[in-house]
Amino acid sequence: MSHRTQLNRRWMTVIAGFLVVAVAIVVVTVVNDRTASRSPVVRSAPLVEFSTVAATDADIRDRNIDFYAARAASDPASSSDRLAVAGLLFARSRTNGSVADLTRAEALARESVALRMQRNGQAFELLASVLMARHAFAEARAVALRADSLEPANPSHLALLGEIELELGDYAAAATHFGAIYYDRQQFTIGARLARWYEVTGRADMARLFLKNAITHVDERDDLPREQIAWFHYRLGELELRLGNFTAADSALQDGLRRNPDDVRVLGALSRLALARSDWSRAIEYGDRATGVQLDPTTLGAVSRAYAAQGDTAQATAYARAMSVSALKQPGVIHRAWGLFLLDHGTPSERAEVLARAERELRDRKDVYGHDLVAWALYRTGHGDEARRAMAMAVSQHTQDQMLVAHAAAIGVGVLPR
Secondary structure, eight states: OOHHHHHHHHHHTTOBTTBOOHHHHHHHHHHHHHHTTTSOOOOOHHHHHHTTSOOOHHHHHHHHHHHHHHHHHHOTTOHHHHHHHHHHHHHHHHHHOOHHHHHHHHHHHHHHHHHOOTTOHHHHHHHHHHHHHTTOHHHHHHHHHHHHHHSTTOHHHHHHHHHHHHHHTOHHHHHHHHHTOOOOSOOHHHHHHHHHHHHHTTOHHHHHHHHHHHHHHHHTOSSSOHHHHHHHHHHHHHHHHHHTOHHHHHHHHHHHHHHOTTOHHHHHHHHHHHHHTTOHHHHHHHHHHHHTTOOOHHHHHHHHHHHHHHTOHHHHHHHHHHHHHHHTTSSSSOOHHHHHHHHHHSOHHHHHHHHHHHHHHHTTOOOHHHHHHHHHHHHHTTOHHHHHHHHHHHTTTOOOOHHHHHHHHHHTOOOOOO
């Protein structure tokens, strides 16, 4: 077996949740170099340098992008090299918000699928994930269905399909696909997707259990990037924050921050947690650390509200303006956090615009949070009866979220336990 084949096969086992594991590629390369020492091997300079030069995960990822992009350019028939570059670009786009990286990742994932359809499930999954990231949920579902048809009953494909259906609000189909999964509690990415299903459908205790199990397995790994490990702690912290369990949320998020001190998602969640605790200074501190890396509308809104609570209207206005600029550049019809912010702090014309955008998004994406946004927009624009009907849809899955509960109470809709 050739050195190149060994490298490809080892690399293909490392992608988990489509955050491609750059560090693992380094380890595999070193192992391959040692085992292949019996015969002459042409070494690529970037991979040799990785084993001797200290670098961050981001540095290694950037170098791997260059390395696999060069391989893909030299081999027009290589689906695996295109998948490698696409996965790395997608991972980078999640941390830097780059639309260009996301667009290039989508193009390369499509090329990989076109070059090889059989036994290329990871390319299908990556393409569906990229489509989800740009809110093309219907197309993402079509891609995931195609992957499932090529490899029926594959747990990873079923979990991805179920997650997309949660976003579309097709809870019956999601239940069918999640219910068909054989889960051995070892596949942490599948565990996280199952946790999301349990969370949305009002089974927060099960969601917490699955996330903690996933975290146990992730923390045992030494071949995953820090950002991927931190993401699982972030997901647990987000769950606890939505449930109003602030101490548990802080514990999970601080664990995530210890694993990746500059993680924008964890820092943003800590900013929102501090805001919920009325700790305005910490909300600003964490928020500024996060936005120093990536301008996220949700975090900018939290900082704006913290400055407003301190009485600093100038800074509150500046951050609110930055939030609007950032939100309008995001994929999809509307950025939901931006919409909720304007409904509570904007002008009548801004609230009317949010209602129009939210209703337009709901035509395709009929999930509980879409119904909640429409309900709150109707309520804030004086349409009480319509707001109650929309809110009833928002709480139909018994989702345990303090925001949904608060909105339902204000609108006058009862929330029944599951």
